[in-house]
Amino acid sequence: MKSVTIxxxxxxxxxxxxxxxxxxxxxxxxxxxxxxQQIESAIKELGxxxxxxxxxxxxxxxxxxxxxxxxxxxxFSTQVIRAIEDYFNENSFHVIVCNxxxxxxxxxxxIKMLRAKQVDGIIVFPTGxxxxxxxxxxxxxxxxxxxxxxxxxxxxxxxxLDNEQAVKLAVDHFVEREHxxxxxxxxxxxxxxxPRIERTHAFKERLxxxxxxxxxxxxxxxNINEVQDVLKKMxxxxxxxxxxxALNDRVLFExxxxxxxxxxxxxxxxxxIGIDEVTFAxxxxxxxxTVGQPAFAMGKKAAELLLSEIKNESTNVxxxxxxxEPTLKIRESS
Amino acid sequence: MKSVTIxxxxxxxxxxxxxxxxxxxxxxxxxxxxxxQQIESAIKELGxxxxxxxxxxxxxxxxxxxxxxxxxxxxFSTQVIRAIEDYFNENSFHVIVCNxxxxxxxxxxxIKMLRAKQVDGIIVFPTGxxxxxxxxxxxxxxxxxxxxxxxxxxxxxxxxLDNEQAVKLAVDHFVEREHxxxxxxxxxxxxxxxPRIERTHAFKERLxxxxxxxxxxxxxxxNINEVQDVLKKMxxxxxxxxxxxALNDRVLFExxxxxxxxxxxxxxxxxxIGIDEVTFAxxxxxxxxTVGQPAFAMGKKAAELLLSEIKNESTNVxxxxxxxEPTLKIRESS
DNA sequence: CTGAAAGCGCTTACAG
DNA sequence: CTGAAAGCGCTTACAG
Numbered sequence: 041m042k043s044v045t046i047x048x049x050x051x052x053x054x055x056x057x058x059x060x061x062x063x064x065x066x067x068x069x070x071x072x073x074x075x076x077q078q079i080e081s082a083i084k085e086l087g088x089x090x091x092x093x094x095x096x097x098x099x100x101x102x103x104x105x106x107x108x109x110x111x112x113x114x115x116f117s118t119q120v121i122r123a124i125e126d127y128f129n130e131n132s133f134h135v136i137v138c139n140x141x142x143x144x145x146x147x148x149x150x151i152k153m154l155r156a157k158q159v160d161g162i163i164v165f166p167t168g169x170x171x172x173x174x175x176x177x178x179x180x181x182x183x184x185x186x187x188x189x190x191x192x193x194x195x196x197x198x199x200x201l202d203n204e205q206a207v208k209l210a211v212d213h214f215v216e217r218e219h220x221x222x223x224x225x226x227x228x229x230x231x232x233x234x235p236r237i238e239r240t241h242a243f244k245e246r247l248x249x250x251x252x253x254x255x256x257x258x259x260x261x262x263n264i265n266e267v268q269d270v271l272k273k274m275x276x277x278x279x280x281x282x283x284x285x286a287l288n289d290r291v292l293f294e295x296x297x298x299x300x301x302x303x304x305x306x307x308x309x310x311x312x313i314g315i316d317e318v319t320f321a322x323x324x325x326x327x328x329x330t331v332g333q334p335a336f337a338m339g340k341k342a343a344e345l346l347l348s349e350i351k352n353e354s355t356n357v358x359x360x361x362x363x364x365e366p367t368l369k370i371r372e373s374s
Numbered sequence: 375m376k377s378v379t380i381x382x383x384x385x386x387x388x389x390x391x392x393x394x395x396x397x398x399x400x401x402x403x404x405x406x407x408x409x410x411q412q413i414e415s416a417i418k419e420l421g422x423x424x425x426x427x428x429x430x431x432x433x434x435x436x437x438x439x440x441x442x443x444x445x446x447x448x449x450f451s452t453q454v455i456r457a458i459e460d461y462f463n464e465n466s467f468h469v470i471v472c473n474x475x476x477x478x479x480x481x482x483x484x485i486k487m488l489r490a491k492q493v494d495g496i497i498v499f500p501t502g503x504x505x506x507x508x509x510x511x512x513x514x515x516x517x518x519x520x521x522x523x524x525x526x527x528x529x530x531x532x533x534x535l536d537n538e539q540a541v542k543l544a545v546d547h548f549v550e551r552e553h554x555x556x557x558x559x560x561x562x563x564x565x566x567x568x569p570r571i572e573r574t575h576a577f578k579e580r581l582x583x584x585x586x587x588x589x590x591x592x593x594x595x596x597n598i599n600e601v602q603d604v605l606k607k608m609x610x611x612x613x614x615x616x617x618x619x620a621l622n623d624r625v626l627f628e629x630x631x632x633x634x635x636x637x638x639x640x641x642x643x644x645x646x647i648g649i650d651e652v653t654f655a656x657x658x659x660x661x662x663x664t665v666g667q668p669a670f671a672m673g674k675k676a677a678e679l680l681l682s683e684i685k686n687e688s689t690n691v692x693x694x695x696x697x698x699e700p701t702l703k704i705r706e707s708s
Numbered sequence: 709c710t711g712a713a714a715g716c717g718c719t720t721a722c723a724g
Numbered sequence: 725c726t727g728a729a730a731g732c733g734c735t736t737a738c739a740g
Contacts, residue, residue: 045733056711061735070709092490093430094733098716102427104470104491112446112456122446125473134491136438137471139459157438157468158427297657318654323631325659379717390727395719404725428717432732 044086053082106154108138108164123339144169161346168232183349185342189234197345199338199362203238206331206366210313211246214283223258223281225291239287267294289316312373326372334364378420387416440488442472442498457673478503495680500525502566517683519676523568531679533696537572540665540700544647545580548617557592557615559625573621601628623650646707660706668698
C-alpha cells in the first residue's frame, strides 16, 4: 500500500508542492479560486491526508504531549487524565499515557523516550527521585507541569490538593462529633510522596490544635498489605480510636474490609472518613463521608498550564504552586 | 535551546553521519573500536539523543499505537489500557489514549488523526457506526484490533467476553437458588453495542431454557439516568422480581442506590448479581456476587494481536474472534 | 498568484 | 572499515 504524498497531489492538480502546502495550511490569500478548486478535488480524488510526522520534523512540534502517572488504575489519575485529554483534544493535541508505578527508573526512561519522540510537553506525577532530570528539563525551558506532588528546588508549575485543608475538614468534623481518640492510616512515608507527608503532618498538627492527645498506636504509616494487621493490633488495644481517617481510597478499602470482617458497626462503634471520593460512597451501607478532590478541575488546570508553556505564553512568568480546595461530603459513616 | 543533532555528533567525533547512524543502530560489525569509542564519548559529551520523529519519517514506523476507548473512566477500559500499555512498554512502544464517548464523529476524527500521525496500529472499542472507515483501514491492511464489541462484515481480530456464558452463569445461579421471577436491567440497545445486545439476548434465552416465564416488566433496557424510575415501577408491580441481574457496573450502581434508598434487604428481599467486577464487591454490605471479566488478559491479548499485525507476522492469517471466559464470584448478595 | 530550492534529522544502498 | 549522496514528506523564505 503506497501512501499518497503531497507530490502526488501536486502532480494531479497540476501545481507545485509549495502551493499544495499553502492550501493545506489555509493560506489562501494569494491563491486563485481555480487553483484552490483543483487542489481540493485532487485531494479528494486521491484520498490524500498529510503525513504529520513529516510536518512535525519541520515544524518542531508534534501536537502530542505525554502524561506520566503512577498508575492509571487509581481513580484519581484516571479522572485527571480524562480532563487533560478533553482539554488537549479541543486543542488538537494527542496524549500519550505512561504508568511509572512510582519507579524512578521507569519514570526516567519514559521522560527520555517522550522527549526523543519530540513530545511538546509533559505532565507528570513525579516520583521525586529524578530531581536532576527535572532540573535539566526546566533549564532547557522544556514544558513540564507537576501533578499531585511537589518537587523541591525545581522551578515548575505544580497542581495539587490543599492537603492541610483536607485533613482539617475531616478532623474538625470528628471533633465536632465529640470524638476523643482519633486515628489515621496512611501508606508509607518513605517514598517521599507529597500527599502522604502533608496529610500526616497536618493530622498531627490538627489534633494538637484541638488539644487532643496523640495516641501513637492510632497514627499509622504502613504498606497497604499490612493495614489489616495494623488494624487488628489497633483495636486490641486499651483505647482504640472511635474515629478513623483513611488518607486515601486504597487505605479506605482496607479499613472497610476490616470493619466488615470484624463486624464493626459504622458509625456507632467506629466513625470513618476517607480522603478521595469513591464511586460507591453514596450507596455504601452506611453511605461514606469523604473528602473529595476536584480531580477534573485539577487536570484541566494542569492542561492549561502546559499548553500555555507550550505556546510560550508564559516563558517569563514565574512558576507557581496551585492548590485546589477539597470538599467534605458528610454522609452516614462519620 | 538548539538541540544537538547527528551532524553535531559526527563533527565532534570526527566521523560521518552515516557512521554515527550505524553506531546508533548498533551495527558494529565493521566498526573499529576507536571509532566506536569516539562516537560514544561524543554522544555523552554533547548529551545527544536521537530525534525519533526524523527516524520515523524515514522508517515508516513511529513505535506508537493508538487506543480508542469509549471512556477511560469506565473501570474495564482502564484495566484494558493498563494491560495494553504494559505490553507495549515492554516492546518499546508508546500508547496514545483517546476517549470517543460512543460518538462516531469523535471516533472518526481520532482514527484519522492517529493515522495522519502515522501511528503503527490502533486498538478500538468501536462505536459500530464507522463501518466504511473500518473497512477501508482493513483493506489497506492497516493494523486494527477491535475490543469488547463486534463489527459485522469487517475482517479484523476482535477480543471480547463470552457474554452468553456470563449471563448463563448468573441466571443458572439464580435458578439454583430457586428464584422464579428474575429481572434484568441494561443500558439501551439502540446504540448497537455488542455486550448489551448479546447479554440481553442470552438472558431471554436462558430463562426460556429453564422454562421460566418472561416477565416483561422485569427485562429492561433503558438509559442510566432512568433506571431509578424503572425500578420504582418494577417494584410497585404485582409480581416484582426476587432476583435482578445488572448487565454492567453502571447499572449495578443504580440498583444498589435504589435498594439503599428504599431499604430493600439484600439478598432476603432481592438477590443481586452484577456483570463486571467492582472494587468494592468484597466489602460491600452485603458482599456482592459478580460475574467478572478477565480485563487484563483481554487487554494483553489485544496488544499481542496488534503487535503481531504490526510486525506483519499475521498478514495471511485469518482474522478471528477471541472470546474470554467470565468467572462467577459467589458472595453474599445472591 | 505560484514555483524552485533548501532544509528539518535521520537512514540506507552503494562506492571505495 | 567509512563516507557522500539521495531520500523520507513536509514547510517556508524568496524570487519572479
